[in-house]
Amino acid sequence: MKVTVDEDICCGAGTCVMSAPDVFDQRDEDGVVILLDPAPAAELHDAVREAASMCPARAIAVSEEE
Template sequence: MKVVIEQDKCVAAGQCVAAAMDVFDQREDDGIVVLLDEHPAPELADDVQQAAAVCPALAIRIEE
């Protein structure tokens, strides 16, 4: 699994961090998403998929 984020789409809602804090974080100055792990471990797959599903801006894409 490869995670791709589009920071220009991010609205800083923080839903991704709530769903998968080992994979996503937010910049302190504006809350925009930061990708911590482009290739997360298989056991994090469900959390990452949930993060992508709840992102209000659709800024997270998962490539298999």
């Protein structure tokens, strides 16, 4: 799995951090997403998919390719 984020469209909702805190964080100054792990371990894949599906701005892209 490969994960990318689009900081320009992130609205800072924080649902990604709640779903997958080992993969996502937020900037203190504006809440914009920070990608901590662009290639998360297999045990995190379900949480990352959930984070991407719940993102109101659709700022998270997930590729199932390794």
